[in-house]
Amino acid sequence: MDFKTAVANEILSALNAAFGSADIAAADIAAALEIPPDTALGDYAFPCFKLSKALRKSPMMIADALADAIHADFLGKVESVKGYLNFFIDRAIYAEKVLTLARGQGDAYGADGSGAGKTVVLDYSSINIAKRFHIGHLSTTMIGNSLYRLHKFFGWNAVSVNHLGDWGTQFGKMIAAYRRWGDHDTVAAGGVDEMVKLYVRFNKEAEENPALNDEGRAWFKRIEDGDPEALEIFNWFKSVTLKDAERVYDMLGVKFDSYAGESFYNDKMQPVIDVLKEKGLLVEDKGAQIVDLSDWGMPPALILRSDGATLYITRDLAAAKYRKDTYNFDKSLYVVAYQQDLHFRQLFKVLELMGYDWYRQCEHVAFGMVSFEGEALSTREGHVVYLDDLLTQAVEKARAIIEEKSPELTNKDEVARQVGIGAVVFFDLYNNRIKDIDFSWDRALNFDGETGPYVQYTHARACSVLRKAAGTEAAAPDFSALSDPFSQDVVRLIEQFPDILKSAVNRSEPSMVTRFSVDLAQAFNKFYYENKVMVDAPGTRAARLMLTDAVRQTLKQALYLIGVEAPERM
Numbered sequence: 001m002d003f004k005t006a007v008a009n010e011i012l013s014a015l016n017a018a019f020g021s022a023d024i025a026a027a028d029i030a031a032a033l034e035i036p037p038d039t040a041l042g043d044y045a046f047p048c049f050k051l052s053k054a055l056r057k058s059p060m061m062i063a064d065a066l067a068d069a070i071h072a073d074f075l076g077k078v079e080s081v082k083g084y085l086n087f088f089i090d091r092a093i094y095a096e097k098v099l100t101l102a103r104g105q106g107d108a109y110g111a112d113g114s115g116a117g118k119t120v121v122l123d124y125s126s127i128n129i130a131k132r133f134h135i136g137h138l139s140t141t142m143i144g145n146s147l148y149r150l151h152k153f154f155g156w157n158a159v160s161v162n163h164l165g166d167w168g169t170q171f172g173k174m175i176a177a178y179r180r181w182g183d184h185d186t187v188a189a190g191g192v193d194e195m196v197k198l199y200v201r202f203n204k205e206a207e208e209n210p211a212l213n214d215e216g217r218a219w220f221k222r223i224e225d226g227d228p229e230a231l232e233i234f235n236w237f238k239s240v241t242l243k244d245a246e247r248v249y250d251m252l253g254v255k256f257d258s259y260a261g262e263s264f265y266n267d268k269m270q271p272v273i274d275v276l277k278e279k280g281l282l283v284e285d286k287g288a289q290i291v292d293l294s295d296w297g298m299p300p301a302l303i304l305r306s307d308g309a310t311l312y313i314t315r316d317l318a319a320a321k322y323r324k325d326t327y328n329f330d331k332s333l334y335v336v337a338y339q340q341d342l343h344f345r346q347l348f349k350v351l352e353l354m355g356y357d358w359y360r361q362c363e364h365v366a367f368g369m370v371s372f373e374g375e376a377l378s379t380r381e382g383h384v385v386y387l388d389d390l391l392t393q394a395v396e397k398a399r400a401i402i403e404e405k406s407p408e409l410t411n412k413d414e415v416a417r418q419v420g421i422g423a424v425v426f427f428d429l430y431n432n433r434i435k436d437i438d439f440s441w442d443r444a445l446n447f448d449g450e451t452g453p454y455v456q457y458t459h460a461r462a463c464s465v466l467r468k469a470a471g472t473e474a475a476a477p478d479f480s481a482l483s484d485p486f487s488q489d490v491v492r493l494i495e496q497f498p499d500i501l502k503s504a505v506n507r508s509e510p511s512m513v514t515r516f517s518v519d520l521a522q523a524f525n526k527f528y529y530e531n532k533v534m535v536d537a538p539g540t541r542a543a544r545l546m547l548t549d550a551v552r553q554t555l556k557q558a559l560y561l562i563g564v565e566a567p568e569r570m
C-alpha cells in the first residue's frame with residue numbers, strides 16, 4: 001500500500017463529496033502532499049491554500065470541510081490546523097504495511113522498473129595511462145560506481161566506460177625514454193612507477209638536449225600512424241597501467257563494460273570534423289580550426305591544432321557520437337571533476353550546434369576536490385596520495401580497531417578489508433558531490449560517527465539480533481507493539497527508502513543514499529536502546545524482529561548501492 005496515494009485518493013473523494021468537483025487530479029494532490037518536519041503534525045500534510053482560488057474558499061474552511069468528510073481505516077486521525085490538513089496514519093497499520101511490503105519484496109524493495117528499456121552510459125574513473133591511481137580519481141570512480149548500481153537497480157541497461165587517457169605526445173616521449181634507458185624486466189616488475197621514472201628522466205635530459213623532444217614526437221607520430229613497433233610498446237605500457245589499476249578496482253569492487261579511451265577514437269574523428277565543416281562551424285584561427293562559442297560566453301572550442309593534431313574535445317565529440325550510435329543511450333553521464341566544467345559546457349554546446357538534439361541527454365556529473373588531512377594534493381610538489389596505499393592503510397587501521405573491539409572474531413582479515421575500504425568509500429560519498437572534501441582518518445574510521453564503520457556495525461548488530469532469535473518460537477507479529485515513536489521513526493525511514501533512491505538517481509547524487517543509511521542506523525540504534533527485542537510476548541517479539549530484519553535488509557541494500565560491503569559479524 002502506498003500511503004501517499006491512498007491519502008491523495010481520500011482527499012480527492014472528500015473534495016468531490018464536499019464541493020461537488022474540484023478539478024484537480026489525484027497525482028497533483030499527491031505531489032502537493034508534504035511530510036511535516038515534526039511527526040506531532042502528522043505523517044502527511046496537505047496545504048489547502050492550493051485549492052482556495054479554484055474553490056473560492058479560505059484554506060481554513062476547506063481544511064475543516066475535508067477533515068469532516070474523511071474517514072478511512074488506515075487513518076488514525078485527520079486534523080485541520082491553520083489551513084493545513086494533517087494526516088495521522090494508524091501506527092499499527094502503518095508499520096504492518098511498510099514492513100510487509102519491504103520484507104516481501106526483499107532486495108527488490110523500491111525497484112519500480114522505471115528504467116526498463118532505457119540505456120544509460122556512464123563515463124567514470126577514466127584514468128590516465130602511465131600515471132598512478134591517486135586519490136584524485138577516487139570520487140569519479142566511486143560516484144560512477146554508485147550511479148551504475150543505482151541505475152541497474154531501477155532496471156536501466158547501464159554501460160560503464162573507462163575513457164582512458166591514452167593519447168598524447170607524452171607517450172611518444174615515454175617510448176623514446178624506454179628505448180634509450182629502459183628495459184623490459186624493470187618496467188614489468190616496477191609497473192607504472194618505472195614508467196614515470198623514465199618520463200621524468202626524459203624531461204630532465206631534454207632540457208639539456210632538446211633534440212630528444214624531436215625523438216619523442218617522432219615516436220608519437222609512429223603511434224598515430226599505427227607503426228607496429230611503436231604500438232607494441234605503447235600497448236604494453238597500457239596493459240601494465242591497467243594491471244596496476246585493476247588491483248585497485250578489485251579492492252573497490254568496481255568493474256567496467258568498456259575501456260574505450262581517447263586513442264580508440266583515432267580513426268573516428270574525421271566524420272565529426274566533416275559535419276563541423278558542412279555546418280560551417282569550423283573557423284580558422286592562426287592556422288588552427290576552432291568553433292566560435294563567443295555567443296554563449298565561452299572561449300572557442302579548439303578542434304584541430306595548426307599541425308593538424310586533434311584535441312581532447314575532438315576526441316570527446318567523436319566519443320559522444322560513437323556512444324549514441326553504439327548504445328543509443330537515453331542518458332549519458334560524465335562523472336568528472338568540476339574543473340572540467342567549461343570543457344563539458346563547450347562539448348555539449350558543440351553537439352547542439354552540430355544538430356544532435358540528444359545533447360540534452362548528456363550531463364556532466366561534477367564533483368569537488370579531495371584534500372588529505374588538511375593538505376591540498378599536488379603531483380608537482382610531490383604531495384600525492386596513491387589509492388592503493390590509502391586502501392591498504394585503511395585495511396590495516398581497521399584491522400587494529402577490530403583486534404581491539406572484537407578479539408574473538410574468526411574472519412578478521414576479511415572484515416578488516418570490508419571495513420577499511422568501506423570507510424574510505426563511505427567518507428568519499430558522504431557529502432554532496434559538488435563539495436570539496438578533506439579526507440581524515442579519524443573521521444573516516446570513527447565507529448561512533450556518521451561513518452561507514454558505524455553503519456556496517458549497526459547492520460552487523462541487526463544480524464546478530466536475528467541470529468540469536470533464530471530457533472525461538474515464531475508467532476504472528478503484533479504490529480501495535482510498533483506504535484512507539486522509536487519504532488515509528490524506523491518504519492518511516494524504511495518507507496522513504498524507495499523515494500530516496502529515486503531522487504539519488506534523478507539528481508545523480510549517491511550522497512543521498514549515504515546520508516539515509518546513517519539516519520536509518522541512528523534510528524535503529526535508538527529503537528534498540530529503548531525497546532527490548534527478545535521479550536516474552538511472542539507477538540511483540542515477532543513484530544520487533546520483523547522490524548530488525550527490514551532494517552538489516554535496507555542497510556545492506558543502501559550500502560551495496562554506494563559500493564560498500566556489509567559484513568554480518570564485526
Ligand code: ARG
Pocket residue numbers: 123126127128163164165316319334336
Ligand atoms: N582522463 C581524464 C582525467 O583524468 C578524465 C576523462 C573524463 N572523460 C571524458 N570523456 N572526458 O582528467
